[in-house]
Amino acid sequence: MAPTGKAPSHPPDAVVLQLDHVTKRFGGLTAVNDVSLQIRQGEIFALIGPNGAGKTTLFNTVTGMYKPTSGTIVFQGKDITGLKPYRVAGLGIGRTFQQIRLFSYMSAIDNVKVGEHHRMRAKLWDSLLKTPRARREEREVQAQSMELLKFVGIEAQAYNYARNLPYGHQRRLEIARALATNPRLLLLDEPAAGANPQEKRELMALVERVREQGITILLIEHDMKVVMGISDRILVLDYGEKIAEGKPQEVRTNRRVIEAYLGKSA
């Protein structure tokens, strides 16, 4: 059932992702300010903070959509600062989006197959002539993609257009597509946004199961209850700066965190 098939190549305590003094500025606006963090193999690491705190910007910086203004990003011992998004994905960082970005007019299974694209070896020649090699690979990808759809629990929807799937299933499909890239680290940008409490619980159970496959998870989530329940460690961002980091209990009682959250609503 393992979507990755591989055992983690790193010892359990190894650092998967390391950010060193990462800053991202847009003109005069500093969206992420001097953030450093270390994510260890196999943990669920949550990134929280009020709206506009720079969480998604940090995601985009890690996945290569933005180039950091300064600082370095190291993934599994390799400097990935400023690499293009497809290279980052190829190295083993999968992601989902806050606003669902599926390929609306492709079937669910084709969406997953796109995730397998960079691992496929068929050359242009194989594609043009439909060589035995291409056919074989196509069959393998079909089987793997179906497995992944089963893993996230939407195999019945395999041949429906992504846009026609119910909301919760679209979220799951995004996760399946990200898993198809065979990631070591999965970045989930508010996977439970807009879901009802029941769906939220189910999605978090899915996140747990993904972690059991040996995939490290970096999670953005608004719902404090959800975050506290699932995360091993939490980092709190406010106005682009790290204001707290630690285990859920530590963060919950942190004065600056309470200020940032309550101060906003009061």
Added chain:
Amino acid sequence: MRPLSGRTLKTDAAMRWAGNWFNDRNRTLFTLLIIGALVFPAVADVTTGGEGNHLINTAADAGVFVLLALGLNVVVGFAGLLDLGYAAFFAIGAYTYGMFASGQLLASPLHHEFHIPFWVMLFVGVGVAACFGVILGAPTLRLRGDYLAIVTLGFGEIVPLVVQYLGAGSPIGNWTSGVNGIGAIDPPKLPYFLTGPWVGAPIGLVKNFDFTGSVAYPMDFYALMLVLVAICVVLATNLYNSRLGRAWMAVREDEVAAAASGVNTVAVKLLAFAIGASFAGFAGCYYGAKLSLVSADNFHFIVSVTILIMVVLGGMGNIPGVIVGALLIYVTQFFVLTNLPDWTQALANAVGLSGLNQSHGDWVGLRNEVQRLNYLIFGLILVIVMVLRPQGLFPSRIREQELEKGTEEQAVFDLREDET
């Protein structure tokens, strides 16, 4: 219980198979197209009393546009990149063949004629056009949508001009004969042992099928065209169902998500451009050989637009739809519209309105009036078809749904913000 006889089972299976086959509109279309293409020469010969050569010749010309529409469909339909200068690649293919299969280069600084066989030049033409596709694509594919369209438009204008400029008197010598175009281009030839025992023999359907002589007959080109179109259809279909086809669709749907899923979007788009261009190079070689003449006048903007119309009107992204679109537009432009003045004149005479055919005062006569309004009528036909079927005549399922439910405009989202 008596077992069913084997025969019933077999017929049942056959019926079910046929039912499934024709359930799929594309398969029906393909079947009809294949049958139509095979019987067309015979029908043309019979209906005109043995004088079908002209019709067959026209059909062989139409094949060029089918090839071009198939190629543009890869760029526009599959990958979603708007290319308004597609005729440029067509010109590049045609000129590549023209230069290396005629006496043209004797006048060039090379002072040597080349007569490379058509079959070799097909591959060379494809390669050269694909190279130009990459050359144009590499710097421009960072652009999106409208911006890309404008750059390709410019490229489409530049190529015919460059070709015209490189004639006699250009500073780097006479390569293309300028405005005169290249004439006396070699027709395709096959060695005797390949042409088969029917060489020159007037046997029924393949009358005058003869690739050995220096003269090529319409039927030769018709057969050649069918083979080329068949090859292109198979290749395009394979691409559509491949890893690359999926990547194209993904890029078309959402480039950011495609990149985040590990698709090298720039490389994939570049490939779409190069493959689209290579189809045009293929068509260009055939066109040069068929016409035995290439001239820069044949590759202007209107050609690019016509091909785009064929793709859009036929059904973007759907291969048989695009073929039908190409054929319909070709027939409308070069058969219906050219004959329309004569037909209206005959009709007026037949219904006793021959007075309309006389010119007097400002009235130039019905025939000439229709002649004048030719493109207005063409435009009207296009408008009516697109209003009635905005998704094209035979769209791919995807396109059909998109237009049924309507798509919201997506904001242009830049992968990397410009920041200096």
